Amino acid sequence: MQDRSANGRIRRGEQPLGDTPPELFRNQLHQLADWIADFRQHIGELRVAPNDKPGAIRSALPSQPPEEGEEFETILGDIDRLIVPGMVHWSHPMFLGYFGWTQTGPGILGEIATAPLNVNAMTWRTSPAATELETVVVDWLRQWMKLPEQFGGVVYDTASVGIMHALAVAREEAAPSTRKLGLSGRNLPRFRIYTSDQAHSSVEKAAIALGLGEENVQRVPTDAEFRMDVAALRAMIERDLRSGGGRIKPLAAVATVGTTSTASVDPVPEIAKLCREHKIWLHVDGAYGGGFAILPEYEWLAAGWSDADSVVINPHKTLFVPLDFSILFVRDLERLRRVFTLVPEYLRADTIEAEKNYMDYGIQLGRRFRALKAWLIWRSLGRAGMAARLREQIRLAGLLADWIKDDKRFELAARVVLPVVCFRFVTGDKSKIDILNSEIVERINASGRAYLNQTKLRGQTVMRIGFGNVLTTEQHLADAWQLIQTTAEAVAKGD
Numbered sequence: 455m456q457d458r459s460a461n462g463r464i465r466r467g468e469q470p471l472g473d474t475p476p477e478l479f480r481n482q483l484h485q486l487a488d489w490i491a492d493f494r495q496h497i498g499e500l501r502v503a504p505n506d507k508p509g510a511i512r513s514a515l516p517s518q519p520p521e522e523g524e525e526f527e528t529i530l531g532d533i534d535r536l537i538v539p540g541m542v543h544w545s546h547p548m549f550l551g552y553f554g555w556t557q558t559g560p561g562i563l564g565e566i567a568t569a570p571l572n573v574n575a576m577t578w579r580t581s582p583a584a585t586e587l588e589t590v591v592v593d594w595l596r597q598w599m600k601l602p603e604q605f606g607g608v609v610y611d612t613a614s615v616g617i618m619h620a621l622a623v624a625r626e627e628a629a630p631s632t633r634k635l636g637l638s639g640r641n642l643p644r645f646r647i648y649t650s651d652q653a654h655s656s657v658e659k660a661a662i663a664l665g666l667g668e669e670n671v672q673r674v675p676t677d678a679e680f681r682m683d684v685a686a687l688r689a690m691i692e693r694d695l696r697s698g699g700g701r702i703k704p705l706a707a708v709a710t711v712g713t714t715s716t717a718s719v720d721p722v723p724e725i726a727k728l729c730r731e732h733k734i735w736l737h738v739d740g741a742y743g744g745g746f747a748i749l750p751e752y753e754w755l756a757a758g759w760s761d762a763d764s765v766v767i768n769p770h771k772t773l774f775v776p777l778d779f780s781i782l783f784v785r786d787l788e789r790l791r792r793v794f795t796l797v798p799e800y801l802r803a804d805t806i807e808a809e810k811n812y813m814d815y816g817i818q819l820g821r822r823f824r825a826l827k828a829w830l831i832w833r834s835l836g837r838a839g840m841a842a843r844l845r846e847q848i849r850l851a852g853l854l855a856d857w858i859k860d861d862k863r864f865e866l867a868a869r870v871v872l873p874v875v876c877f878r879f880v881t882g883d884k885s886k887i888d889i890l891n892s893e894i895v896e897r898i899n900a901s902g903r904a905y906l907n908q909t910k911l912r913g914q915t916v917m918r919i920g921f922g923n924v925l926t927t928e929q930h931l932a933d934a935w936q937l938i939q940t941t942a943e944a945v946a947k948g949d
């Protein structure tokens with residue numbers, strides 16, 4: 455090895471070929487293992503979020519790309535010095551934003567174990583174990599969700615990609631040959647998609663991507679608990695059928711199990727009934743809430759799913775699989791394959807097997823081996839281990855809701871259905887309450903001591919806490935609540 459010194463390090467000005475020598479690589483892996491273990495052990499001592507101005511991190515990084523290779527130690531040192539302090543630490547026990555997060559030891563091991571394999575899970579031939587393991591873990595989730603066997607699934611990165619594929623199938627079935635001919639110049643009706651005013655914006659994104667048009671996503675009002683008003687949905691569908699003179703066709707309804715702001719749950723069985731009546735595709739967005747159906751006491755969340763056409767669940771939100779890992783289930787997965795299968799000539803010899811070729815189930819050809827990390831974490835925790843952790847999130851959310859109810863300066867802004875708590879500081883000048891709530895969240899996040907969100911409910915600004923981190927204990931929550939109370943008082947006094 456002329457290009458390395460005796461200890462295997464790169465000598466300045468020399469370009470090594472091939473890979474890192476095995477002993478050096480082993481050494482680096484040990485260093486990285488220590489780095490990961492230290493990070494995980496001490497994450498609670500870090501600021502949850504930085505308070506830097508945009509661009510501050512970039513200005514500390516070299517803007518010129520490297521000409522010569524650098525030592526691993528130097529790069530790791532820069533991660534510590536420049537990257538870690540610039541992160542919002544989603545896995546921090548005081549990170550209470552969004553939907554908490556799914557970081558665990560086994561999850562990290564799953565990511566690490568996947569890295570050296572680095573396969574392309576596009577066809578069975580290119581990766582038999584990745585393909586078959588994907589089928590296995592998808593079916594584990596189907597069983598946990600008690601979805602009928604008719605449902606088959608595919609792993610995507612995100613729920614946004616899942617809904618786009620689901621609605622592509624709905625579009626093809628409502629306007630046959632769209633995959634071949636496209637939508638334009640065919641005198642097709644205007645297709646409508648219905649979803650609640652609390653549903654995620656991925657519905658519009660899917661409509662944009664599929665050429666259905668953002669404006670054709672109709673937002674249905676919700677009831678006092680932020681659930682889709684089914685009578686209003688019926689009225690909207692009937693209005694479209696009447697007023698369009700046959701030029702408007704209801705295409706799909708998207709029901710949400712665990713909405714983004716309050717985690718409310720739409721009445722899926724009633725929506726499913728209406729969809730069947732009008733032959734409308736029903737997609738269930740269980741990206742967040744779906745995973746809680748592994749708890750027997752939350753099986754009601756999955757009511758009506760067996761009548762849906764598609765269901766998306768993000769185990770990276772609730773079921774402890776590290777980002778990214780989302781599963782789309784379709785009743786009769788062949789419907790999805792029919793829309794997306796397209797075998798390029800150079801892969802024809804790779805696709806003759808009877809097994810699934812997952813490239814046929816979506817627009818991606820190259821696919822990561824995501825199933826391995828799910829397999830590792832789900833085997834490590836088991837359903838019971840996940841259930842216990844989800845129950846703890848639910849317990850903590852209930853506790854926080856009780857503390858809020860006991861403090862007259864605050865009020866709950868929505869019923870707590872899943873471990874997401876929306877609340878509002880309501881003391882002082884009524885005209886300033888929105889600004890006060892926003893300021894409280896900004897100040898806490900800037901402090902680096904905790905991290906939460908604000909959202910709007912019926913036009914009012916509220917604070918929002920989402921649980922999920924396995925490191926968050928009752929003591930962390932008590933500290934966060936005290937921080938919220940003292941910050942609220944200070945902001946209200948104008949300090």
Ligand SMILES: Cc1ncc(COP(=O)(O)O)c(C=O)c1O
Nearest residue numbers: 612613614654656712713714741
């Ligand atoms: C209810 C709901 N659906 C869908 C999504 C989109 O998820 P993804 O980031 O996996 O696309 C989110 C994101 O938070 C969500 O809250």
